[in-house]
Amino acid sequence: MARTRTPVVADWFTGEGADFRLLGTRCSACSSVFFPREDGWCRNPGCAGGDLAEVPLSPRGRVWSYTDARYRPPEPYVSDRELPWQPYTLIAVELAAERLVVLGQGAPGVRVDDLAVGMEVEVLPGVLGEDGDEETGTAWTTWHWRPTGVAA
Amino acid sequence: MTGDVAVLGAGMHPWGKWGRSFVEYGTAAARAALADAGVDWRDVGSVVGADTVRGGYPGYVAGATFAKALGWQGARVTSVYAACASGAQAIGTARAQILSGLADVVLVVGADAAPKGFFRPAGGDRQDDPDWLRFRVLGATNPTYFGLYARRRMATHGDTLADFARVKVKNAASGALNPNARYRKAVSAEEVAASAVVADPLRLLDICATSDGGAALVLSSMEFARRHGAADPVRIRAVSTVTPTYPNTVLDLPDIATDSAAGVRPEGPAFRSSIALAAYEEAGIGPDELSLAEVYDLSTALELQWYEDLGLCAEGEAAKLLRDGATAPGGRIPVNASGGLASFGEAVPAQAIAQVCELTWQLRGTAGARQVAGARVGITANQGLFGHGSSVVAVR
Numbered sequence A: 001m002a003r004t005r006t007p008v009v010a011d012w013f014t015g016e017g018a019d020f021r022l023l024g025t026r027c028s029a030c031s032s033v034f035f036p037r038e039d040g041w042c043r044n045p046g047c048a049g050g051d052l053a054e055v056p057l058s059p060r061g062r063v064w065s066y067t068d069a070r071y072r073p074p075e076p077y078v079s080d081r082e083l084p085w086q087p088y089t090l091i092a093v094e095l096a097a098e099r100l101v102v103l104g105q106g107a108p109g110v111r112v113d114d115l116a117v118g119m120e121v122e123v124l125p126g127v128l129g130e131d132g133d134e135e136t137g138t139a140w141t142t143w144h145w146r147p148t149g150v151a152a
Numbered sequence B: 001m002t003g004d005v006a007v008l009g010a011g012m013h014p015w016g017k018w019g020r021s022f023v024e025y026g027t028a029a030a031r032a033a034l035a036d037a038g039v040d041w042r043d044v045g046s047v048v049g050a051d052t053v054r055g056g057y058p059g060y061v062a063g064a065t066f067a068k069a070l071g072w073q074g075a076r077v078t079s080v081y082a083a084c085a086s087g088a089q090a091i092g093t094a095r096a097q098i099l100s101g102l103a104d105v106v107l108v109v110g111a112d113a114a115p116k117g118f119f120r121p122a123g124g125d126r127q128d129d130p131d132w133l134r135f136r137v138l139g140a141t142n143p144t145y146f147g148l149y150a151r152r153r154m155a156t157h158g159d160t161l162a163d164f165a166r167v168k169v170k171n172a173a174s175g176a177l178n179p180n181a182r183y184r185k186a187v188s189a190e191e192v193a194a195s196a197v198v199a200d201p202l203r204l205l206d207i208c209a210t211s212d213g214g215a216a217l218v219l220s221s222m223e224f225a226r227r228h229g230a231a232d233p234v235r236i237r238a239v240s241t242v243t244p245t246y247p248n249t250v251l252d253l254p255d256i257a258t259d260s261a262a263g264v265r266p267e268g269p270a271f272r273s274s275i276a277l278a279a280y281e282e283a284g285i286g287p288d289e290l291s292l293a294e295v296y297d298l299s300t301a302l303e304l305q306w307y308e309d310l311g312l313c314a315e316g317e318a319a320k321l322l323r324d325g326a327t328a329p330g331g332r333i334p335v336n337a338s339g340g341l342a343s344f345g346e347a348v349p350a351q352a353i354a355q356v357c358e359l360t361w362q363l364r365g366t367a368g369a370r371q372v373a374g375a376r377v378g379i380t381a382n383q384g385l386f387g388h389g390s391s392v393v394a395v396r
């Protein structure tokens, strides 16, 4: 048995490996894309309102900016308080087709020194953190950004 | 022009970590403002309170709490919440009541007793709360966003860590002169550089702390001010509290993503600029006419951002404006003569009111050692969670 893999938020991403994608919605009337997904209505004030259909977001984009978390974030962020804090990067990525910026954690091992504004990055599945024990616990899955050209 | 309202009185409880109730800070600030105005509390027709912030959302009710603490006297009461812009919305509400004739004299109060460390979201499982989600999904604290903005400026405008440190050095020097500031000592660039990195590229001394504090204003109609013997009071000429326009393409707290510009092309200025533009338009003045500005330096880099968003310089030229000394005391347009959030730390519902207190004292010429010579026109700027922001223009 291993921990149950559960998305940290339902329906924000799908797929495994190279097929992993963030999921947004797109308005059929005005083409606006929403992430996090809007399922109720289009937020464009000039749009009469179309149907919102689920769409995968572009798997690659360019770094809009980046930073890191040198200190343990407060709850509800899940981290093992028994272990010393391991900083991780946060990367804001501009998706050209959708014309929006999506924030995400950098993949494990990605440091700020590996990043630059404008650099191409790709989305990949990751684990945000783990709860409970090996048998009955939960591994919370999420999305990570990683510079392209870095070997898996 | 919409019309002026008079600032009859301004008062603050010093910022710090006093470990007492927000009611005490707000009541002290209110009493100070009433005394400054020479107005008896029982003659105040309306009280507007800026609610405290807890987990990103309204905490304690402010208006009625302060009305009760000062002694129920039957005033019209209002409480507002707009995250970091709560204080400005309280001022805007008071102003609307005065200009519409609903009240002659209004007391505005904001105060908070801030929790320690990072601001954190409300407890429980709140998948429908964007503020909860950014902590849960990303561990994205407020400094995360400040770090992103700072790095973006470095990449697009060539700002350096030395520029950011220079903001702190400037503001700390001013804060050292301000009896209401929490941090009242000079800070060197070396001290900034030696402080721990919190959110790359920003260090502890680049980022504002959270504080206890209280601020209050007594506002009135110009007619009341004249009857009251205040012939030439400081006047509030504009209060801008506009929302962003869709699509909002700058990543904003507490969001995980921006709006998409795929369906609608962004038109006009970005959000922060639009806050200032609305204030300029309402006041009928432009950035060239300013004597001073109080801006929301949640981080050193954000102060530089505001120079551009307020039109004090062209985009990308904020660091040059700073390096040239234009925003330092004695410069062309001193910014954060109060010491700014760098010297105060943020007491959320009080902060935007405190900015206007500083304008009031500067425009009266009573700011003591930090006085901006000949100050006639001042502006404040502020931004907070959930698409809130504000800008107030005051003149003398």
Ligand SMILES: [Zn+2]
Residues within 6 Å of the ligand: A027, A028, A029, A030, A031, A032, A042, A043, A044, A047, A048, A049, A050, B263
């Ligand atoms: Zn639409």
